[in-house]
Amino acid sequence: MNNYEKYxxxxxxxxxxxxxxxxxxxxxxxxxxxxxxxxxELFHLPLWVWTATIGIWLFAIIGVKVLTATVFVDMSLDDEDGKGEVRHDK
Structure with missing residues (x-):
């Protein structure tokens, strides 16, 4: 994968x-x-408390699992071609 594809x-x-x-x-x-x-109510708390806290937290976990399975790619971020190398001369 070249630098442009990584970008x-x-x-x-x-x-x-x-x-x-x-x-x-x-x-x-x-x-x-x-x-x-x-x-x-559930355990003397309104339903909106449960859905806006625990429900969204679970929804976020499921969303991240979907992203990691479908969108994210495991790739090396090292500069393989050496063209984008930054030199810091002192």
């Missing part, structure tokens, strides 16, 4: 991670505010 892969991974973050924020808002009017 494109890193950008793809960053974009997918940002998209997952955006989805998590929207889901958190929907779970917290969307269920605020619900009268369902």
């Amino acid at each position: 494109r892969q890193v950008r793809k991974e960053a974009a997918a991670t940002g998209l997952l973050l955006l989805i998590l924020i929207v889901a958190w808002i929907a779970a917290g505010f969307g269920l605020a009017g619900s009268s369902v």
